[in-house]
Amino acid sequence: MAVPTVESPRSGRVSPGYSRSRSSRGNFEMGAWLFMRLSGVVLVVMIFVHLWTSMVAGDGISQVDFGFVAGKWASPVWQIWDLVMLWLAMLHGTNGVRTIINDYAEKNSTRMWLKGVLYTATVVIILLGTLVIFTFDPCPVIDGVAHVASYCPTA
């Protein structure tokens, strides 16, 4: 009688779902981790200065209107300030959502789709925001009619 060979239950096999497919060395994850901490610290300062200048200083919250924003963006300091804030906040938020997708999506295909949507939204918002900061015209001329507000230089 042939003795059936029984495979050893402990042959060093690992359930296929658990084996790490490829080792992805490189410093991207470290960079992302470090960026979160550094941008977080910078953002706390920038956002509170932003909130204070627009909502506390001067006339407070009642001063915020189209003209107030226009006045702020007339200064290159606030242009750069808001630009840096936009980029840092968007990248910080995107990286945060990226890690949430990594942690909660269980299938690689789901991950890919969610991240695709995320990255598209990020790029659109960053580009649009940057465009607005630098091309913002407080006194536009539309169809030959100058929409002159009180703060615009009279031609």
Add this chain to the structure above:
Amino acid sequence: MSTPTIEKEPASKVELPAGVGGGEIPSFDITLKVRRYNPEVSDEAHWDEWQLTMYGTDRVLDALHKVKWEHDGSVSFRRSCAHGVCGSDAMRINGRNRLACKTLLKDLDTSKPILVEPIKGLPVEKDLIVDMEPFFQSYREIMPFLITKGHEPTRERLQSAEDRERYDDTTKCILCAACTSSCPVFWTDGQYFGPAAIVNAHRFIFDSRDDAGDMRLEILNDKEGVWRCRTTFNCSEACPRGIQVTKAISEVKQAILTRRI
């Protein structure tokens, strides 16, 4: 002629009359609910429960023993030393990863059923037994052994008390997998190295006699390495040896950073 001295019996051998001494150990009734799974019978897991009379000195492991020995011999679980040293009987007790042999029943809420489940995130083989192979695979990958350069000394490798103290906390690991299987990041897809592997890497990275620290840091600088830790502290809470697991992971993160920058 001297009179023979009557030797006094040691105190431990003196028969105590009833009502004197330590007194009765208080007993109480518990309901033990165990999550059962037997792939040879059904692909579905189910809960079985037993009413047991246990004593104030009993642990969850004693309750499991009572069930296995007196009620249902098919209940399966791992245990070896039964005293918190071997790390075989990590399980989810009332939703928290604990060693069954270190959890006293009287410390749990005995008015409600005590829920016992296998640890999460690893494939269940039967009842409370899980496949530990993925866990040990990560452990092996960080090379948990001394690696040295240069000539082997003719005597032992000496180390100062301060150098030994540096990694003392992480030498306590018993590889019970309570930490790794309490980590929500590990639950997702089982790709993360897990706290236990990082703790054991820490034990060698910060050992002054070891020369392969850089190699281990490089391994843990992986997409699935230390950077997937979200500092939720589940691992530190679960560790039956009280290892500051999250702190150890942070120290490894810092070591990777300071080496890079």
